[in-house]
Amino acid sequence: MYCVKCGVELTQGAKVCPLCGTRVYHPDIKETPEPGLYPRFSEGEESFTPGGFLFIVTFIFAIPIVLCLLIDLNMHGKIIWSGYSSCGLATLYVIVCLPLWFKKKNPVIFVPASMTALLLCALYINVQTGGNWFLSFAFPVGGALILLVEAVVVLCWYCVGPHRHRLMYILGGALILLGGWCMLLEFLIQVTFEIPMKWWSLYPMTALGLLGILMIIIGVNKPLRKSLHKKLFV
Numbered sequence: 001m002y003c004v005k006c007g008v009e010l011t012q013g014a015k016v017c018p019l020c021g022t023r024v025y026h027p028d029i030k031e032t033p034e035p036g037l038y039p040r041f042s043e044g045e046e047s048f049t050p051g052g053f054l055f056i057v058t059f060i061f062a063i064p065i066v067l068c069l070l071i072d073l074n075m076h077g078k079i080i081w082s083g084y085s086s087c088g089l090a091t092l093y094v095i096v097c098l099p100l101w102f103k104k105k106n107p108v109i110f111v112p113a114s115m116t117a118l119l120l121c122a123l124y125i126n127v128q129t130g131g132n133w134f135l136s137f138a139f140p141v142g143g144a145l146i147l148l149v150e151a152v153v154v155l156c157w158y159c160v161g162p163h164r165h166r167l168m169y170i171l172g173g174a175l176i177l178l179g180g181w182c183m184l185l186e187f188l189i190q191v192t193f194e195i196p197m198k199w200w201s202l203y204p205m206t207a208l209g210l211l212g213i214l215m216i217i218i219g220v221n222k223p224l225r226k227s228l229h230k231k232l233f234v
Helices: 050-076 082-096 107-129 134-158 166-193 202-220 222-232
Strands: none
Touching: 050 082, 082 107, 107 134, 134 166, 166 202, 202 222
16 A cells, blocks of 8 residues: 555555655545534434424413403403403504414514504503594594505515615605605694694605605616715625
């Protein structure tokens, strides 16, 4: 047996060439792989399951809701204050934990679901307090915001793709519509709560409108987009 590098004759069983230090390789000798530094999990070992974790989180949310209801019923014989805390916790669960139950987290579904949960929470508060502001204020304001956000999410999710400049059109149009939403908010405050309009909504509407127009111009002008990308990495 000879060294593959320098050609010197090797003794039987040698592992390293005594002349050049090259590792000896013999095709008839099968090498056994050495164990790694970090052993891998075997097939029979337990692994982390997100379903079990979510059941624990659901149980954690359910405990304070049940406790609040029981304490309220024990003290007053009916639901008074516990409804607000339970409604708030249920809304928080829908916003934070509901998307985690699904493998494919599609914001087209979860964003309007979260905002609808907030709107239902406002409806409960309106009913419990005997107010008359939900239909004239919360529902149109919240509904308009849900439609605006859902439109932006759908367009960004399905229409942008490799054409990144389309995002400028979408966000620019959304900013302009958000300025109009601010005007709607002030108008409905006046109608519902009989508060005189101070026209404060003109300031955010003007700022958002100018930003929206600027983003649309950047989206249309390709040389300007490339220049901003080189200078600002956007």
